[in-house]
Amino acid sequence: MSLVDSVSQHIPQILPPFVFEPSLLPDSGAMRGCVDVTFDLRHAGRRDLSIGWESVGPIDAPVVFVAGGISATRHAIASATFADAGWWQAQVGVLDPQHLRIVAIDWLGADGSLDVPIDSADQADAIAAVLNVLAIDTLEAFVGCSYGAMVGLQFAARHGTRLRQLVAISGTHRTHPYASAWRALQRKVVALGQLQCDETHGLSLARQLAMLSYRTPEEFGARFDTEVSIEGGRARCAAEDYLDACGARFVERFDATAYLRLSESIDLHRVDTSQIRVPTTVVAVAQDQLIPVDDAYALIEHIRADTTLRVLHSRYGHDAFLKEHDAIAALLREALVDVCGVAA
């Protein structure tokens, strides 16, 4: 493990929740903080880093670490203290902060200040550093989706003694050359946009291209008309309003450098699955354009522990974890049945 032992641990908000913003609501065991560490990044050498984290739920409850895609944040589930909806709010029925302690981080690089190649292994080590500071020895489960699943696999390979089980949804041990090519072109679009003064233009377009890879022809066929109009002397397709809106929302909250480095991090990802000795549930989506189901088969082949593979069918493709609320909830309940407080 390349983590340098806690050279600096600046943790002003690490004491019990009432120190922060106390609330009388029962789910208020919520806290946030930053962990400052010095790290040997896999591809970029030693760096001083600050890792933002959030924890919601009783401090003595079983701990589940949750990780989403590259645009997800430490705020997965709302609480009285941090009341805006989390990125995985739809799963609050299973990831219930009444019974579980849900921990998450902001990805290394998410603030755009780390302009170097970032590896999924670096993220796994960042999570381990946060757990050290929070005095969490062992996770009952790591539930990761998309990039979060990749990081979960790295965590299982690198810090497996601290993990009882992994749930990896729509992410595998390596990236597929076609998916990598698609992301590489998105990054080139961002770079083209950066030649302008306003880099949001390219970033918006890259996000729109990414949306095509996250979703499927089936969804677009059901959702959008085949009619194409002519506006201002140019053809305008039915999906363009939707895609424009996706791009505009994204550039409001995301930085171009962060996008470039986290997109790249997906492509740099690779795990030796024979190093994983943690019981693992793998969820693949048959229609996922980025993660072929064959790669999910290859993933479970060499894991040295119990594995379960579930293949969902969803017109939402790679985004099924954000859209197929009931199916994902059922899978999570099944996987987490042994974690205290999750009703089967």
Added chain:
Amino acid sequence: MSLVDSVSQHIPQILPPFVFEPSLLPDSGAMRGCVDVTFDLRHAGRRDLSIGWESVGPIDAPVVFVAGGISATRHAIASATFADAGWWQAQVGVLDPQHLRIVAIDWLGADGSLDVPIDSADQADAIAAVLNVLAIDTLEAFVGCSYGAMVGLQFAARHGTRLRQLVAISGTHRTHPYASAWRALQRKVVALGQLQCDETHGLSLARQLAMLSYRTPEEFGARFDTEVSIEGGRARCAAEDYLDACGARFVERFDATAYLRLSESIDLHRVDTSQIRVPTTVVAVAQDQLIPVDDAYALIEHIRADTTLRVLHSRYGHDAFLKEHDAIAALLREALVDVCGVAA
């Protein structure tokens, strides 16, 4: 039909082949020319247009019109006169200028001078205008691939009395909303590039994005490594050299305005299939990311003539017509068995 009857027909090269560049080689019945007409374009009103055409093979042989994708040209098959390889040279065994007269055009808009919305119906009318000038009353077959298949369907609907049979490969009566969205984003990348002084950058990137839609994850998985290197502080994926080369080759021979208008023309395409009364062979590719096989089923449903549907399986997806030489040759032989000179 919106074609205005031959207001001007500037046809310096329209007399028999020996007028042009005579050759003693048997396949030398090759000629090229331009037809100048005034046209009511479907979306852009009356325009003076020049339509480039090429014909190869005996002037009295059965005539097969051939049309490819938006980047194809009038030069489909090499001849002694025009000796460089044509875009469909691989099919010379079936489209044999010893026995057939092969006619093709340069698409309206292909030279970049027509910066208005262009409809596939306009292309069909342009073909009819060329046939008028060449005194070709009836085509034995129209063989179209991709955009050429769309134009073939328009020709069958608008000029069906001049056509004995249609072979439509990887193109249907309408475009799919997902494919349209993909092309719309490619056009936005070109537009982003046009904000620079050098518009080839955006055009190259758009072509690279288009290549992903023409090919498949299966091909990329078999062809490119999963390893990603770091070069100059940036991740570089295995397919990037290939894609860069595709983009560079494309911008050498294609104009940004032509690309924008012909890409758009695909999205504007729509044919009322109940207007088609010509025997039609439809070839779909199961792995085609732009033309779902379901749309091929929908295409043949309302054609009022004999229809044959063939579904190929190819890792080359939409580009199968350019890559699966033997399978396409077999399909062409089967479809054209009644056309004089094609051996079954």
